[in-house]
Amino acid sequence: YFDIITDFLVSKSYYEADKMVMAHSTAGFALLAIMTQALATFFQYGRKPFRERIARTLAALVGLAPILEGRRLWMGVEDPDVIVSAPVAFAGMKAFEVCIEAVPEAVIQVSGLLSASLDEIKMIQIVGVISSVVCGALIM
Numbered sequence: 001y002f003d004i005i006t007d008f009l010v011s012k013s014y015y016e017a018d019k020m021v022m023a024h025s026t027a028g029f030a031l032l033a034i035m036t037q038a039l040a041t042f043f044q045y046g047r048k049p050f051r052e053r054i055a056r057t058l059a060a061l062v063g064l065a066p067i068l069e070g071r072r073l074w075m076g077v078e079d080p081d082v083i084v085s086a087p088v089a090f091a092g093m094k095a096f097e098v099c100i101e102a103v104p105e106a107v108i109q110v111s112g113l114l115s116a117s118l119d120e121i122k123m124i125q126i127v128g129v130i131s132s133v134v135c136g137a138l139i140m
Contacts, residue, residue, distance in 0.1 A: 003135040004030050004063065007105050010128035014112070017120065022112045026105065026128075033101035037065040037093060044089055047081040066093045102136030 007030040014023035041060040045053045059068060072079070072086040082089070109129040113121060 003102065003105075003131045004033070006124065006128040006131040007101075009124045010109060013122050013124050019112070022108065025108050026112075029101055029104045029108065033097060034061060034063060036096050036100055037063075040092060040096065041065050044083050045081070046083055066090070066097065069093050098136050102132050106132035106136060
């Protein structure tokens with residue numbers, strides 16, 4: 001969660017500096033990661049009643065999908081009404097996080113740092129790059 005929070009804070013700093021392309025890119029990849037997890041969750045629970053699918057999808061929209069799938073994996077719960085097993089779902093969520101959020105965010109934020117002058121760089125931008133790289137490495 002620290003990584004996605006720093007991504008939105010970095011996006012805010014770009015908005016304040018009137019760097020709209022960087023701001024939209026940073027916020028866009030963070031939102032894309034959340035939306036991808038929500039969509040994957042919606043299809044993962046496709047055999048469940050619609051209310052439960054919606055509840056799980058809403059939980060994914062607030063970033064709880066990896067926690068819920070991790071809990072399923074940790075507890076060894078195998079649900080016959082899901083599309084893929086708990087280990088595959090958890091690995092998929094983590095792969096989404098690395099490929100769609102951590103790596104693109106690190107690239108965008110590093111390019112933002114390299115294209116800025118020293119007086120334009122804010123501490124949150126440095127923390128954001130470190131956070132994206134560390135989170136990507138820890139997930140792998």
